[in-house]
Amino acid sequence: MNSNGTTLRRIVLAGFVLLVTTGVRADGDASPIYGVRMPEGYRNWQLIAPAQEAAPLNELRAVLGNDIAMKAYRAGTLPFPDGSVLAKLAWKHVQSPEFEPASIPGAATTVQFMVKDSKKYAATGGWGFARFIDGKPADEAQHQTCLACHQARVKDHDLVFTRYAP
Amino acid sequence: MNSNGTTLRRIVLAGFVLLVTTGVRADGDASPIYGVRMPEGYRNWQLIAPAQEAAPLNELRAVLGNDIAMKAYRAGTLPFPDGSVLAKLAWKHVQSPEFEPASIPGAATTVQFMVKDSKKYAATGGWGFARFIDGKPADEAQHQTCLACHQARVKDHDLVFTRYAP
Numbered sequence: 001m002n003s004n005g006t007t008l009r010r011i012v013l014a015g016f017v018l019l020v021t022t023g024v025r026a027d028g029d030a031s032p033i034y035g036v037r038m039p040e041g042y043r044n045w046q047l048i049a050p051a052q053e054a055a056p057l058n059e060l061r062a063v064l065g066n067d068i069a070m071k072a073y074r075a076g077t078l079p080f081p082d083g084s085v086l087a088k089l090a091w092k093h094v095q096s097p098e099f100e101p102a103s104i105p106g107a108a109t110t111v112q113f114m115v116k117d118s119k120k121y122a123a124t125g126g127w128g129f130a131r132f133i134d135g136k137p138a139d140e141a142q143h144q145t146c147l148a149c150h151q152a153r154v155k156d157h158d159l160v161f162t163r164y165a166p
Numbered sequence: 167m168n169s170n171g172t173t174l175r176r177i178v179l180a181g182f183v184l185l186v187t188t189g190v191r192a193d194g195d196a197s198p199i200y201g202v203r204m205p206e207g208y209r210n211w212q213l214i215a216p217a218q219e220a221a222p223l224n225e226l227r228a229v230l231g232n233d234i235a236m237k238a239y240r241a242g243t244l245p246f247p248d249g250s251v252l253a254k255l256a257w258k259h260v261q262s263p264e265f266e267p268a269s270i271p272g273a274a275t276t277v278q279f280m281v282k283d284s285k286k287y288a289a290t291g292g293w294g295f296a297r298f299i300d301g302k303p304a305d306e307a308q309h310q311t312c313l314a315c316h317q318a319r320v321k322d323h324d325l326v327f328t329r330y331a332p
Binding site: 043044045047050051052053055057061062064070089091093096098099101103104105154161163165166 | 271327
């Protein structure tokens, strides 16, 4: 009984340590290829910049960053340090029913992440990628497109498109 | 000398208390009509929602909220409690040079605030308004337009246009 209790406490402690050190939820699925899970509390992160994407997607977007990423942005640090995480939230954009010239967020579409870990993701520029739809990771085919596009277009900005909007 | 030192200490202390209790910077100007100053640290507040404004303004926008406002949004509290502050950041939107379908923030244009104080602003629905351009308040004529538009269009949402984007 005492031994079982000790074992249980160790398991609970190990789970807690894992949660704290990885900063990810124990539940939910991870992205194919990269194994990135949705980070806890990302909706409360600070704003890097909004964006709009034209047809056919027709989306409004906002890119948020965790504390490590925000500190790097504000200091102009490149490459981003390990532990930086960027979150891109996207919604269909619809005309405001209350103010005609404005487009506002409609239904949420995807939530995407970039996680910096220069050892774990050494083969992919130090970044792990993830795209979630309704809280579930998109398929492997979608995740195979991330790196090539980022490498082709923003190699000089540590593979990150979004700049800080002052 | 001693008396002067005491007086100086009292003045400094009073200024500090004012700064802490009002949450506004002692420097900078206040908006006409409402006397709203730029709140300290608003750029680090959490995101309520992005938006886009069509021609002739052609802007990308992001509305941020202080902790009191965010708590109210997440709990669905209406009217917003005293102390709620909303910040609307706006930028010209320009085509991304790196990803053609995307529009991203260009030059910053205005920063606007709504400050809830049901006593101080009893005559204007409990809200004080402010629009800043390059850190300076816009003129009185611009501030005379705020309330009428908000009252005409979003009376049922405590005069606030922006909804929380999940």
